[in-house]
Amino acid sequence: MAGLPKRILKETQRLLTDPVQGINATPDEQNARYFHVVVAGPKDSPFEGGTFKLELFLPEEYPMAPPKVRFMTKIYHPNIDKLGRICLDILKDKWSPALQIRTVLLSIQALLSAPNPDDPLANDVADAWKTNEHLAIQTGEESFLYMYFIFTSLLYFTRFCLLFNNFS
Amino acid sequence: MAGEIKRASSSRKEGGSDPVPAVCRRPTTDLKDVQDILKSVVSSSEGFVSRHTSINEEEEKMSSSNNQFSPPPPLLLRQITSPVSSQPPPILSDTDPPAPAPHEKSPPSPDDIDGSRGVEAGQRKGAKRSPLYGEIIVLGTNGTLPCAPLSPKMSHSFVLKKQPKSTGVSLIVRNPGDAESLSRVHTHTVAMTMSKTKTSVMEFGPDPSVDMFQIGRSADSAIDFVVVDTIEEEAGEGRRRVFNSSSSVSRYSCRILCEREPPYTAKLYAAAFDTNRKIQLSAAAPTWSDSETGATDGLTTNGVTLLRPQGVFESGVEPGEWREVTVMGNLRERRPLRSSREPGPPILMETNVLTDGCLIDLCGVTLMWRSAMGLDHGPSNTLIRDRQTALNNMTPQCPVNFMTLHFKSGRLVTTPATETGLEGETLREPWVYMNCGHVFGQHSWKGLKDEDNHQRTCPLCSKVGTYTKLELGNERAFFVDDGPLTHTFSPCGHVTTEKTAKYWSKVSLPYLASQWISCCPFCSSHLCPTKPLVKLFFN
Numbered sequence: 212m213a214g215l216p217k218r219i220l221k222e223t224q225r226l227l228t229d230p231v232q233g234i235n236a237t238p239d240e241q242n243a244r245y246f247h248v249v250v251a252g253p254k255d256s257p258f259e260g261g262t263f264k265l266e267l268f269l270p271e272e273y274p275m276a277p278p279k280v281r282f283m284t285k286i287y288h289p290n291i292d293k294l295g296r297i298c299l300d301i302l303k304d305k306w307s308p309a310l311q312i313r314t315v316l317l318s319i320q321a322l323l324s325a326p327n328p329d330d331p332l333a334n335d336v337a338d339a340w341k342t343n344e345h346l347a348i349q350t351g352e353e354s355f356l357y358m359y360f361i362f363t364s365l366l367y368f369t370r371f372c373l374l375f376n377n378f379s
Numbered sequence: 380m381a382g383e384i385k386r387a388s389s390s391r392k393e394g395g396s397d398p399v400p401a402v403c404r405r406p407t408t409d410l411k412d413v414q415d416i417l418k419s420v421v422s423s424s425e426g427f428v429s430r431h432t433s434i435n436e437e438e439e440k441m442s443s444s445n446n447q448f449s450p451p452p453p454l455l456l457r458q459i460t461s462p463v464s465s466q467p468p469p470i471l472s473d474t475d476p477p478a479p480a481p482h483e484k485s486p487p488s489p490d491d492i493d494g495s496r497g498v499e500a501g502q503r504k505g506a507k508r509s510p511l512y513g514e515i516i517v518l519g520t521n522g523t524l525p526c527a528p529l530s531p532k533m534s535h536s537f538v539l540k541k542q543p544k545s546t547g548v549s550l551i552v553r554n555p556g557d558a559e560s561l562s563r564v565h566t567h568t569v570a571m572t573m574s575k576t577k578t579s580v581m582e583f584g585p586d587p588s589v590d591m592f593q594i595g596r597s598a599d600s601a602i603d604f605v606v607v608d609t610i611e612e613e614a615g616e617g618r619r620r621v622f623n624s625s626s627s628v629s630r631y632s633c634r635i636l637c638e639r640e641p642p643y644t645a646k647l648y649a650a651a652f653d654t655n656r657k658i659q660l661s662a663a664a665p666t667w668s669d670s671e672t673g674a675t676d677g678l679t680t681n682g683v684t685l686l687r688p689q690g691v692f693e694s695g696v697e698p699g700e701w702r703e704v705t706v707m708g709n710l711r712e713r714r715p716l717r718s719s720r721e722p723g724p725p726i727l728m729e730t731n732v733l734t735d736g737c738l739i740d741l742c743g744v745t746l747m748w749r750s751a752m753g754l755d756h757g758p759s760n761t762l763i764r765d766r767q768t769a770l771n772n773m774t775p776q777c778p779v780n781f782m783t784l785h786f787k788s789g790r791l792v793t794t795p796a797t798e799t800g801l802e803g804e805t806l807r808e809p810w811v812y813m814n815c816g817h818v819f820g821q822h823s824w825k826g827l828k829d830e831d832n833h834q835r836t837c838p839l840c841s842k843v844g845t846y847t848k849l850e851l852g853n854e855r856a857f858f859v860d861d862g863p864l865t866h867t868f869s870p871c872g873h874v875t876t877e878k879t880a881k882y883w884s885k886v887s888l889p890y891l892a893s894q895w896i897s898c899c900p901f902c903s904s905h906l907c908p909t910k911p912l913v914k915l916f917f918n
Contacts, residue, residue, distance in 0.1 A: 218781040274779055275824045308779040308824045309838035 215243055218274060222312050234316045236267065244269040248280075248316060253324040257366035258286070265295075265319070267312065277306035278315060287368045289328045289337035297322070298332040509541035511751040512637040512645055513733070514856065515594070517606060518745040518888075519903025521873070522853040525620035530598040530605045536856070537604040539592050539637055539645070547589030547636050548652075550707075552582040553674065569650075569658040569706060571666040571677045579668065579675040589636045593651035594746070597630035601654045606632070608743035609903075628743040631658070633683045633704070635733065635748075645733040645748070648708045649683040658706065665714075665722040676707045681718050681742035684889060685710070685731065692736025692753055694860035694878045698886045701740070704731050717742060717892045740889050747900075749856045758861035766864050767851055770874075775809070775917035777820030779838060784809040784820055784917075786851050786874070812837040813869045814844025816913045821848070839918075847872040849915075850901075857883070857900040866914055868899040869907045874915070884911035 223243065226236050233251035238244075248265040252258030264283040270276050280302060282295030290298040301310055301318055331337030519525070520535035528534065548567045567583035595602045608628055609620040631651035638644045650658045660666060666677035683704045689697045702710045703723060708731040712723030733739075735753030739746040749757070767786060775784045785807045806820045817839045826836030826843070835846045849867060852858070852875040862876040868883070884906055887895035897906040906912075 216780075218779075221781045275822075304827055307826075307836075307838040307841070308822065 219243065219269060226312060231313060231317060234313075234320060236312060236316060244273075246312065250316065250320055250323075253320055256324045257362045258323050258369060259366075261369060263323075265316075267316075269312075274308040274311075277302050277310075278312060280315060280319065286323075287333075287336060287365055288323065289326045289331045289333055290322060292332045296332065298327075298330060509543070510641075510643065512539040512541070512590070512643045513735075513748055513750040514538050514754060515604065515635075515739075516747045516749065516854060516856045518738070518747055518900050519609070519898065520854065521850075521901040525609055525902070526622060529607065529622060532598065532602065532605040533607070534604075535854075537592075537594075539590075539635065541637075541639055541643075542590045545585070545587045545590055545639055547586040547591040547639075548583040549586040549589065550581055551584040554580060565656070567652055567656040569660075571660045571664075571675055571706070572662050573666055573668060573675065579666070581675070588640070589638055592635045592637070593631070594634065594741070595630050595632040595651050596626055596628045597653070599654050601652055601656075602631070606741065606744045606746070623743065626743050627681055628741050629679055629681060632679070632741040633739065643751070645750070646708055646731045647683070647685055647704050647733055647737075647739060647748075648706060648731065649679045649704045650706045660706065663718070663720065665720050667722060674707075676705045676709060678703060678705055678711070678714075678722055682714065684713060684740040685733075686738040686740070686886070687729075687734055688736040692734075692749075692859060693757070694862075696736065696859055696882060698882070701887075701889065702726060702729060713889075715893060717889065738886070738888075742889070745888055745898075745903075747856060754856065758855055758858045760855050762861050763853070763855050763858065766861070766876075770851075770864050773917060775818060777806070777822070778817075778918045779822045779824065780806050780820045782806045782820045784818065786849070809849040810846055811849050811867060811872060811913070811915060812842065812844045812846055813867075813872075813907075813910070813913055815840050815842045816867075816916045818849065818915055818917050845870050849874050852879070852901045854901060866912050868901070868904075869910050869913045871899045871902050871904040871906075873899050873901040875901075877912075877914075880912035 223238055230236075233253070235249045236246045238246050246267040246269075248267050250263045250265060252261035252263065262284075263286060266281050266283055268279045270279060280297055282291055282297065285293070285295070292298075297319060299318060299322055301307075301315065328337040514536055516536045517524070517534075522535065524533065524535050569581045569583065571579045573579050592603045593601055594604045594606060596605065596607050598605050606628060607622045608626050610623045611618045612621045629650075631653055632649075634648050634651045636646050636648065650660065652658055660677050661680055664677050664680045666675060668675040684701045685704050686701045687699045689699045701713050703713050704710060710726040710729050710731060712726060714721065714723050733748045733750070735748070735750040737748040739748060771786055776782065777784055786809060806822075808821055809818050810821050811818050812835070815837050817837050819838070824838060825832075826841070829835045829843070833845055834843055836843050847870060849872045851864070852873045858876060858879050859882045860876055860878045862878060864874050864876060866877045866880040867874050868880060883900050884897050886897060888898050890896040890905075897908070897911055898904065899906060
């Protein structure tokens with residue numbers, strides 16, 4: 212491989228010297244284009260308290276093409292499928308070379324706080340989410356309770372998955 | 380980044396209000412020189428100096444950073460502008476040392492590096508130099524012609540200065556009555572065809588009080604400054620400017636008469652004398668004679684038009700109205716069609732005196748007149764260079780390549796030797812998305828919907844616009860103020876100050892027979908009618 216572009220060197224340097232809170236990205240010792248990422252579950256979300264492992268790879272065309280990112284930890288989320296693939300516009304058609312590793316990981320962290328069930332990857336999760344949300348809106352005042360129910364069930368399911376992951 | 384610019388301007392203001400005269404900060408040897416020169420001037424023209432004292436005091440407050448010593452009398456300032464501002468035209472420079480071409484990339488001379496020293500050196504020499512009347516700058520040039528000159532008398536600018544012997548002529552006899560005057564070799568004559576049977580002849584004789592400078596497309600000896608318009612031409616993959624082989628500029632376009640004594644009033648007249656000292660208006664040119672006085676006058680076929688700015692040519696100036704200048708120097712309203720045979724109504728309240736910032740349109744080429752005084756008060760080359768350096772010192776970064784962007788300027792900014800060897804020098808050239816003003820380095824990324832190379836999606840804000848390389852505006856004569864370089868002309872990408880961009884976007888230049896168009900003064904490309912100027916946003 213040709214030498215690393217100045218941009219990747221600079222980004223890596225900034226990620227290490229000035230890390231984002233709740234996100235840890237370290238380049239692989241063998242491959243400087245491959246990053247081991249750990250994202251903490253955002254506060255006030257069903258994923259709070261969890262830590263999620265991701266892998267991030269910068270293709271040859273980066274930054275003209277988006278980085279490839281995948282969840283290594285199993286997660287119950289309408290926009291993330293069983294294989295950890297993420298449905299996020301900036302990783303596909305909304306990619307812009309002005310985005311960086313840092314902004315991509317921040318967007319993924321935000322996706323955990325605010326799932327987008329209208330553009331699902333895991334249909335079953337999205338359906339469940341939608342039905343419950345629909346119910347919640349119908350019941351009006353009780354909606355908070357329903358939301359609480361959905362979030363907590365999600366949270367426990369995720370924790371269960373985590374546990375399961377750790378044991379396996 | 381904006382902070383940097385603000386700081387730069389505020390430090391300048393501090394300099395301006397500094398109670399210690401700037402001259403005291405000069406090294407003592409230089410100070411002596413300056414004092415000597417000042418003394419000699421004061422003794423030689425005391426009355427003249429004292430008349431200008433109050434102006435000088437104001438000037439000192441306003442522009443101490445322009446001239447790092449207290450400004451000498453206007454007489455001196457006129458003399459010293461030429462080495463800094465432009466190369467003297469070959470025809471007048473027999474006795475002068477040849478000035479370096481402004482766009483030379485060779486290492487700058489010490490005078491070049493330190494503008495104030497250049498000014499001082501000019502001042503020492505200037506004591507013997509003849510006073511400057513002003514300078515003519517061709518619109519669409521940025522310190523150099525866009526293509527190689529065809530004649531040594533062609534340049535981007537022309538300095539008018541007092542001639543060793545007066546070269547002017549003025550009217551002596553109207554209708555001398557004999558046809559021989561036309562054939563006399565040493566007489567300047569103007570002949571106008573009034574009707575099929577009648578020709579009016581006017582005889583001109585030498586006038587020791589004025590100097591005459593002639594401008595036209597002809598390269599013969601009668602013309603002092605040769606001008607030809609340029610057109611864009613396909614050249615390989617890109618486009619380049621070439622001289623228009625079917626130019627509509629007259630061979631003998633116009634003449635400027637400057638009074639040889641202060642205040643050196645300059646006046647514009649249509650048509651120039653040829654090598655036989657004749658002006659012969661074509662049969663197609665509109666002519667008329669005054670029914671009371673019998674005075675005859677006329678317009679050239681394509682006309683010479685004059686635009687005088689409203690107020691002093693500085694920050695806040697507004698363009699005025701275009702007027703047509705006659706052969707005898709009277710003003711008329713513009714003809715609705717450029718070469719119409721019907722002259723516009725006369726304008727009696729205005730004169731053909733050239734004031735600072737006037738534009739002269741010769742149907743194809745537009746010239747700008749800057750008086751010597753106006754150039755002294757306007758931003759100096761040093762100041763514009765400082766602004767350009769300030770822009771680079773902000774170290775704007777490309778959000779895509781993470782390269783520090785760097786504005787190059789052939790004549791004003793030199794890249795430090797340590798930086799020239801860096802990889803991807805072209806990646807450091809600033810480019811802009813014209814719709815939003817976001818500045819990037821050169822990159823190849825295109826949005827999914829971007830089909831051509833011209834209209835592209837900005838990576839920062841997703842607005843679609845043209846993606847253009849930025850270039851610095853260098854010609855100081857076109858700057859109306861010395862503010863920070865924050866704006867660019869659209870779509871050409873010449874960077875200048877906000878007020879300069881606003882002024883030129885308001886100036887309508889005659890285009891073709893009866894159209895009007897705004898142009899970038901640095902490259903004469905037509906400005907976008909909906910968004911002629913764009914504010915730049917650096918990362």
